[in-house]
Amino acid sequence: MNPDSQPKNFTYQEIIRQQSGWEKALAQLEMNRPSILGALAPFRDRVWVFCGCGSSYYLAQTAGAAFEMITGIRTRVVPASEILMLPELVFNPRDSYLLVSLSRSGTTTETVRATQKARNEFKLPVLAVSCNPASTLNRESEIHLSFPFEPERSVVMTGSFTTMLLSVIYTAYLLSSRPADGAALMPVPDASRKVMQASEAMLRELVSGPYHDFVFLGQGALLGIANEAALKMQEMAISVSQGYHSLEYRHGPMSTVTGGTLLTILSSSASAPYDAQLARDMKKLGARVLLLTGASGNARPHGVDEQIEIPGDFGDMLIPLLYMPLLQMLAYYRAISQKIDPDNPKNLSQVVELDI
Numbered sequence: 083m084n085p086d087s088q089p090k091n092f093t094y095q096e097i098i099r100q101q102s103g104w105e106k107a108l109a110q111l112e113m114n115r116p117s118i119l120g121a122l123a124p125f126r127d128r129v130w131v132f133c134g135c136g137s138s139y140y141l142a143q144t145a146g147a148a149f150e151m152i153t154g155i156r157t158r159v160v161p162a163s164e165i166l167m168l169p170e171l172v173f174n175p176r177d178s179y180l181l182v183s184l185s186r187s188g189t190t191t192e193t194v195r196a197t198q199k200a201r202n203e204f205k206l207p208v209l210a211v212s213c214n215p216a217s218t219l220n221r222e223s224e225i226h227l228s229f230p231f232e233p234e235r236s237v238v239m240t241g242s243f244t245t246m247l248l249s250v251i252y253t254a255y256l257l258s259s260r261p262a263d264g265a266a267l268m269p270v271p272d273a274s275r276k277v278m279q280a281s282e283a284m285l286r287e288l289v290s291g292p293y294h295d296f297v298f299l300g301q302g303a304l305l306g307i308a309n310e311a312a313l314k315m316q317e318m319a320i321s322v323s324q325g326y327h328s329l330e331y332r333h334g335p336m337s338t339v340t341g342g343t344l345l346t347i348l349s350s351s352a353s354a355p356y357d358a359q360l361a362r363d364m365k366k367l368g369a370r371v372l373l374l375t376g377a378s379g380n381a382r383p384h385g386v387d388e389q390i391e392i393p394g395d396f397g398d399m400l401i402p403l404l405y406m407p408l409l410q411m412l413a414y415y416r417a418i419s420q421k422i423d424p425d426n427p428k429n430l431s432q433v434v435e436l437d438i
């Protein structure tokens with residue numbers, strides 16, 4: 083990207099700097115390896131409940147699915163508000179739990195209150211994952227994943243989402259039966275930089291087209307990425323967008339597909355056998371189809387208009403980390419194409435604090 087065409091707002095800067103944040107976080111997590119393992123290994127037999135709000139709820143969806151697939155530890159994912167209103171529904175006395183509270187700010191009221199309820203009323207251990215080490219959430223939790231993080235000025239979460247996801251995936255490998263597999267995280271930052279640089283111009287061109295709605299589809303850990311991508315489109319570009327399990331889209335929501343629909347399929351090795359037919363079916367309905375895939379060297383399935391391949395065969399556990407920055411960039415350029423300032427999203431603030 084040549085400097086004079088580089089946008090001057092901080093949302094863009096925070097999207098393109100996130101990979102260096104990952105590298106700093108990995109170095110700190112490596113140093114803290116023994117203490118993380120010592121603190122969390124005793125809770126392997128519990129159900130790990132992941133909670134958050136907004137982007138951090140979709141982070142919980144992504145992180146919870148990846149965590150269970152890597153460790154085999156049973157997980158549950160809820161918005162923090164469910165714990166506030168219906169704690170018995172979440173913490174059923176038949177099981178024992180550990181709560182994982184995710185929050186960029188560490189001050190979101192629902193998340194802090196949910197954490198206090200879990201600790202004080204249900205006497206549960208809590209793992210806090212936050213980008214703010216001095217936050218209320220960290221003070222309220224006896225265990226926390228800490229890593230250096232340059233605070234985001236943007237209202238919308240970008241690098242905070244992926245760095246917290248990275249820290250959970252790292253921890254999952256530590257607790258898994260094959261901790262050495264965690265080494266696969268080390269080349270991820272560079273691979274992400276490369277695919278971002280290679281795809282930026284296409285994404286900017288693609289998303290400037292005459293669309294009036296955006297759909298993101300994914301299975302497993304990629305459902306959370308699909309929902310987060312849809313939220314980024316809403317927050318940054320004030321656009322109509324939605325996320326679904328990939329095959330769920332046929333069961334009703336596809337009734338809304340028109341020639342103004344940009345539909346993104348987030349492929350994984352689990353969903354790949356189904357994605358090609360899905361692309362063909364959506365193309366027949368008039369959608370423009372973007373496919374993100376971690377499988378390199380395959381021919382572009384019929385019905386796919388644009389495809390981004392993530393080279394390196396990173397597998398389904400790491401693909402969510404590599405897809406997210408591309409989808410943040412897509413939403414960013416949608417905002418720019420609509421002359422919307424992504425640094426100042428409508429109606430939003432960086433943190434939602436309630437008087438409850």
Ligand code: F1P
Binds near residue numbers: 138239432
């Ligand atoms: C959660 C959150 C963000 C959203 C906005 C308001 O913040 O809902 O996801 O984009 O910034 O706050 P946090 O609990 O992760 O700090």
